Amino acid sequence: MLHYTEPIYRPPSEADDLFIQVTQGCSHNSCSFCGQYKDTPFRLSPMEQIEADIIEAAKLYPDKKRVYLLSGDPFVLSFDKLKQIGLWLNQYIPSLEAVAMFASINSIKQKTDAELKTLFGLKMNLLYLGIETGDPETLAFANKGHNVEEAYTQLKRLESVGIGYLSAYISGLTGDGLEKGLENARNSAAFFNKVPPVMLGVTSLSIWDNTEIGKLRREGKFIPAPELQMLEETRELLSGLTSPMLFSSIHVSNLVPVMGRIPEDRNEMLQTLDQQIAVLKNDGDIPRYSGRDGRM
Ligand code: SF4
Incomplete structure (x- = not known):
């Protein structure tokens, strides 16, 4: 067995x-x-x-x-x-x-x-890496055990031998505050453009009680980002990506799932996100993506 x-x-x-x-x-x-x-x-x-x-x-x-x-x-x-x-x-x-x-x-x-x-x-020939962010301050908060320069150096080494990598990006890691979230997205897009993954998968931060962020939330030291902010952050990340890669926000943690290739499908994905952001800003409702279509 x-x-x-x-x-x-x-x-x-x-x-x-x-x-x-x-x-x-x-x-x-x-x-x-x-x-x-x-x-x-x-x-x-x-x-x-x-x-x-x-x-x-x-x-x-x-x-x-x-x-x-x-x-x-x-x-x-x-x-x-x-x-x-x-x-x-x-x-x-x-x-x-x-x-x-x-x-x-x-x-x-x-x-x-x-x-x-x-x-x-x-x-x-394929490694999954939780890079999560290319923003130094956010990366330190995530406590991944490496800094941005180390990540860049090691990903370049992978690239030089032909080993591909897929990475995650977590929207909402900076907590409540749109400007910080957008800055995280911009710095991360710049990072992923320099060392592009085969696929960049976006998830929205889910907070679990048994984590450091869960503890900070209980203590009132971490205020979760609202759903609209996480969507705007994902949009900012997507708009800054220029290097060829597959982009996906198809995950049950995300309100709006999009998937496509950078750069050819980027505008279409941005349009989808923009439409849904406009609905939320007008106090409209978006049916939550359930993952039940089999795409996850
Ligand atoms: S703690 Fe979790 S996210 Fe961090 S490296 Fe381990 S499995 Fe991955």
């Missing part, structure tokens, strides 16, 4: 992958907005268990093309362990085309250029 430990989070775009659990929890576990793994101590899966799971999964799903390594930050594994896992995946799953996983800026930093090239050669 394959080994899985709850909770399991995976990006919507990897829903059909073969999942192999190589870590549990998150090695950082300190982002101010995230409570996903607060009750799950970080731990590496034993290597013999990983190999046994790959062998069994390959028998069950012999034609799988994509593998997704669980959980919060599998790229934190040492190069030697990741290389061995990559060798097993390529050996036992001949149809393999891509191995994706969550990563952090610090876990990239720990690998040399030659090591990154080797992992890319083993089809570890």
Whole structure:
């Protein structure tokens, strides 16, 4: 039987992958907005268990093309362990085309250029990174464990070896106050233009009690941004993006879902957001996106 430990989070775009659990929890576990793994101590899966799971999964799903390594930050594994896992995946799953996983800026930093090239050669060619913002002050508040310069340097290294990355941006991280939200969006657009992700996915800040932001809200030190502000922030981000990438706000946390390619679909997406912003400014109602259309 394959080994899985709850909770399991995976990006919507990897829903059909073969999942192999190589870590549990998150090695950082300190982002101010995230409570996903607060009750799950970080731990590496034993290597013999990983190999046994790959062998069994390959028998069950012999034609799988994509593998997704669980959980919060599998790229934190040492190069030697990741290389061995990559060798097993390529050996036992001949149809393999891509191995994706969550990563952090610090876990990239720990690998040399030659090591990154080797992992890319083993089809570890797509990393999910929660960059969340390119604004220095907001990034410090998010407590991601890296600063903007470090993120830029490590993303450039990924780019140079051909490893693609997808990133999230969180609207509303600066709290109530439109100007700060717009400034965060502008600085983030400038950042993502310099190191464009394959896809930039926008979510709106959801506040959980078991997080630092949840605590600040209880103490009255963090006032959540209103829905209209988060929409205007998303619009500001979108209007500032010029480098080619896929942009998506299709997520249940967002009031208005849009998706398209930058730059060709940007104006159409902006028009959609502008129409809905105008409705909200005129005290109109917008039906909340439910995610039930299967797009998430
Ligand atoms: S957002 Fe990602 S890196 Fe931050 S604590 Fe949550 S799982 Fe870990």
